[in-house]
Amino acid sequence: MSTILVTGGTGTLGRLVTERLRAGGHEVRVLSRHAQPYAVDLRAGGPGLDAAVAGVDTIVHCASAPRGDEQAAAHLVAAARKAGVPHLLYISIVGVDAVPLGYYRSKLAVEKLVGESGLGWTIVRATQFHDLVVRLLDGLSKVPVLLLPAGVSDQPVEVSEVADRLVELAVGAPAGRVEDMGGPEVRTFPSLARAYLRATGKRRPLVGVRLAGKAYRGMRAGGHLTPEHAVGKGTFEEYLARRF
Template structure:
């Protein structure tokens, strides 16, 4: 029997990788985004705004599984609450959610909104699966590019990342979406941990550039959390296969 899957944020970085995997598995896929999309084989595009609460009821109607990938710099908790209410009313059998490693530990506003989104999912009454992932290579590249454009690059001591490739996350999410509700599954991180200075140095090496590195200290609770590795999962995580070096070689050649 063909499964009907609604993907929120299906036109984003992660959604563009997940959608073809679900189509290949025989799913009927509907994609919800603020701007819609061009019709393509096997994909139905619908327009809606999760934060404004617009178009959600129609989008979830008839969907057996909802894969929630949509996110932004703010408001993810409120947007997810709107979605979770609609999914519950529609009687979907499975709500799959992507979150971030450290959502329950990092003392930063964005991480707190991710924890709020998690709570909306777990309190929805809909059987759920949740995957916490590390920062994607694509996101880290954007940060590193901006830092490397400075005449001298700040190198925050103790700031570490374990970036993961979006394709590795997409593969895991497709597997979870096709499976039964599993609750909170093992975190997914990249195969190596890097200091911020290491990430920048490798980027500069690939680009054939040089920059001075200036050590800085992150103060307060945030600094202590990063130095403690609260944004990492050093044990008990699934690991993606593509390293930062692999990603840069492919993306920047």
């Protein structure tokens, strides 16, 4: 069996990837800022990162943050090159090249770093996880009226299914940019919000709000959706039933 390093291995996705890889008999190293013995801040790099990547067969790069992703990826790529890591697998987001959000631009820049790293690499993009939609709606529902971006849909996907896909890719050969992974349904935000309100027992009127900016226009145009790759099985209602 192989030795695999999972960055962000204590996070929502990375934890599931780690569990599945270990269940499959692989030796897994978990890298995060607080996970011993590989407690490393990728944004800073350093000798701890060199020790984490030494001798691994594959790196699954799940670590991400609102700021510093490019710097973190540059450090990771440099350490992987130095160690001669055969395979670097990166999880990105559908729409990073179509929706000009700052975070998406950063993810696209990381894709470029990985693709130009000189390493064997794989990149897969997924749509947003169910829990992110719920966190967004939790925040929006704190006021008496639930304000939603008018004309925007989403295609949430079950995080455990994305973890399964990453495990499949991690134990395989480098494959370059593979097909996107989207949730089973493209849903309007009012539809998602009504399902959330039913599940939580909250009552809120829904009001669509037109926003300004290129990012909003990109989302209205569906740049963050991949209906042609609606391969996910778990629905938003199924997720809500488990959570609430």
